[in-house]
Amino acid sequence: MEIRAGEHADVPAVLALLDGATEWLVANGRTGQWGTEPHSTNPRRIGQITGFAADGGLWIGERDGRVVGALAVGDASEHIPPASEPELYIRLLVTDRAAKGSGIGTELIQYALQLAKEDGVGLVRVDCYAGGDGALVRYYESQGFTPTEAFGVPVNDSVWPGQVLARRV
Template sequence: MADGVVLRRGGPADAGAVLRLLDDATAWLVARGRSGQWGTGPASTDPRRIAQADAWATGGGLWLAQAQDRPVGALVVGAATEYVPAATEPELYVNLLVTDRAYAGRGIGALLLAHAADLARERGVGLLRVDCYAGDDGALVRWYERQGFTPTDPFTVPRPNHPPWPGQVLTRPLHPTRPHPHPPLR
């Protein structure tokens, strides 16, 4: 599915690529009347999102999917965010998954999630968790279900001057001896 895509570890120089992916995804969502997930403004002009991208790029958990030396997807793994219920066992948490909409349907999101599962297995962790936007028609929750995740804990994040953000935690138990094949790493 994701032919010609390579995965590489991200670093401080990649914060701009993450912001570009977020900006493009936000514009795509807004064009479809789905502004509840990430709002309407570009991440690259929001000081909070810029700081978040910088933290992801320097935190050691950023991975990029690249096609022809262009980042077409980003994955950030690490500890769970403070607004979700704590896990009951050791886990690896997907903090960000975003793909380039120009590459939609090519399996890049699935490839990045498979890589997250491999990273968890390498660390001896048997649980992969993620949270996502659960508003609108629930399409994002259903996409994660198709990737092998099970919805567990719904939650809401209060936001000043905005409606609460509806979220859903999803889990995927991992089998320690079944690594998923992925493209070469650089």
């Protein structure tokens, strides 16, 4: 896989990856993470991905000229407890569900670790959905991350359960 800097023209491809991931989650009965609606029609999500491209924190994974993954790094969201030292924060990691199990996520995480090392940063953090059966937390643990703080984000009449995880570089 080749990893390159993302740009505004990549926003539709990233939104398509998110839509595909949501379709996969829905098909597997995992609607708690991102709901059931497409990201490509959600103004908040479109603005978020556009912002990732604009601030230089978006990275695109390609195989054979096709976008198969996206990574965004930058500042943690306001609902995340601040780090006590400089960090690289993974704001988004999404892969093509058609290529599930082919190592795309691992390669993008390794790229984030490389970026941190190049910046002289010793801490990489990420947050994820902590509900359901905890599969996403276990995924990040399998990638060498350790759970740190749990948090919740109010969404309509419920709370979206999240988990911050950290890994040393």
